[in-house]
Each structure stands twice: as structure tokens, then as C-alpha cells.
Amino acid sequence: MLAALYPCPAMPIQAIAFDLDGTLIDSVHDLARAANLARADAGLAPLEVDAVASYVGDGAASLVARTLADDHHAEFTGSELQRAAMGNFDRHYKAGLKIATEFYPQVQHTLAELHAAGYPLAIVTNKPERYTLPLLELLGIHERFDCVVAGDTLPQKKPAAEPLLHAAAALNVPAQALLMVGDSKNDLLAARAAGSPVVMVDYGYGENVAALGADALISAFDELPAVLAALNTTV
Structure with missing residues (x-):
């Protein structure tokens, strides 16, 4: 109402x-799928969809950073890991923009x-x-x-x-x-x-x-x- x-x-x-x-x-299920595939590429366990949803809103780079922050904290920002994770997320998300x-x-x-x-x-x-x-x-x-x-x-x-x-x-x-x-x-x-x-x-x-x-x-x-x-x- x-x-x-x-x-x-x-x-x-x-x-x-x-x-x-x-x-x-x-779009959260496709975002979560790409984020979790990027996490898997880094040897990390998947996140719940609701957790990924809470990270949406500030753009892809912030989303990816937030999905890895609990595992890597301060050393993640600006690192080679961040660049690799962003590249992997980009690849996975582009491959399935509209699956779900x-x-x-x-x-x-x-x-x-x-x-x-x-x-x-x-x-x-x-x-x-x-x-x-x-x-x-x-x-x-x-x-x-x-x-x-x-x-x-x-x-x-x-x-x-x-x-x-x-x-x-x-x-x-x-x-x-x-x-x-x-x-x-x-x-x-x-x-x-x-x-x-x-x-x-x-x-x-x-x-x-x-x-x-x-x-x-x-x-x-x-x-x-x-x-x-x-x-x-x-x-």
C-alpha cells in the first residue's frame, strides 16, 4: 500500500x-552464483544468497570485495587477489546474466x-x-x-x-x-x-x-x- x-x-x-x-x-541469485564461483576459484566456501544480497548496491567491485572481506580482511583491498577475484566474477557473471x-x-x-x-x-x-x-x-x-x-x-x-x-x-x-x-x-x-x-x-x-x-x-x-x-x- x-x-x-x-x-x-x-x-x-x-x-x-x-x-x-x-x-x-x-538479480541476487545470478550475482550470488557468480560471486560464489569466484570464491570457489579462490578456494573459499560459498556464501548464503541473503549475505550476497546485503552486499548489493555499490557496484560490482564493492560487491566482490565484500564477498571476500570476511576471509581476507584488510590485506585484500588493492591486492592481486582482489584483481583476480574481480576478473573471475566478471567472467562468471557475464556468462550468466539472466539465468535466474x-x-x-x-x-x-x-x-x-x-x-x-x-x-x-x-x-x-x-x-x-x-x-x-x-x-x-x-x-x-x-x-x-x-x-x-x-x-x-x-x-x-x-x-x-x-x-x-x-x-x-x-x-x-x-x-x-x-x-x-x-x-x-x-x-x-x-x-x-x-x-x-x-x-x-x-x-x-x-x-x-x-x-x-x-x-x-x-x-x-x-x-x-x-x-x-x-x-x-x-x-
Whole structure:
């Protein structure tokens, strides 16, 4: 259900930017598979899927570092082991971007509805471009998006404001009129830094999202059109 609204946006919403993993798609099983294969390459035991899910959100390099930190601690960072693990993860993940990855319920229908309503749509993710663009193709939704900002498109990534500011410029709308939809603290912080309104989903990989103070909180993706209507009537 649509949660109570927080401070209203500064102007009507003209475009929407979406996080990818944990918001549009559930990719954790493929991420965990690649991470655990990389761990096996290093002679390490597999991690639980929930543990890998808790490491998602800051990009692939951070994910790989976190999956090995308990075994290698400080000496891991910047080491040859880190570079080898990243290379192995990259190889394994590229080989199976969409083995188990699937849309959350009602995502495809709702994206089509928003696209038909004339909203320009963007992806703003910390996932590297080498994974993001092929995955959007495999999912069959790449044509829905007028702009894709990946984790390495710019020198900065979420929680910095620049990815959202870049998306707003590409969509030719003010940042204050670009709604960010995500599942993590990075999404909220990026939106606040850019001056953009933000809606959080509570079904993704982020923790305690209800306490972050988003403009709205939803539990199902098809609640988003009602959120747009509610936010725009409060302007």
C-alpha cells in the first residue's frame, strides 16, 4: 500500500529514473552464483544468497570485495587477489546474466503504462555498463528507457547527485521534476543531493527503507502510478 507522503516535490514530476537491481529486477541469485564461483576459484566456501544480497548496491567491485572481506580482511583491498577475484566474477557473471534474474511482479506492465502515459524513463544504477546494457537487452526492456546511467558512466555514482543530474539533463527536465525510484539508501541520498523527489520500494535489497524518509514508500511496483498522481496533486 502507498505509505504516507513526506514533504512534497517542488514541481510536478515530468520524468522517472529507476534503480535496477532490487527495484525492477531480482538479480541476487545470478550475482550470488557468480560471486560464489569466484570464491570457489579462490578456494573459499560459498556464501548464503541473503549475505550476497546485503552486499548489493555499490557496484560490482564493492560487491566482490565484500564477498571476500570476511576471509581476507584488510590485506585484500588493492591486492592481486582482489584483481583476480574481480576478473573471475566478471567472467562468471557475464556468462550468466539472466539465468535466474527476473522482474519483480507488475514491473513490465507498469513500465509500459508509464511509457504510454508519456513519461520519459531512465535507468540510474551503480551496476557497471558492461552488465547493465546487455542485461536490459536480454530482459527486452531497453527500448523503454531514454537514458541509461550506469555505475561507470560518470566518475561519480550514487549516492552522489551527478548520476541523477546527468539523467535529468539527458531527459531535458529539471532535476526537481525527475522522480527517483529505488530500494536503497544510496538511491535516497542521490535523490536528496540532486533535489529530486524519491519513492522507495520495500521489497528490494535495502534495509530499513521505511525509516529513510522518502516522499513515498510502496510495497508493489504497480502502486507507482497512484504515487505519481498523489505527489503531483500535492505540488
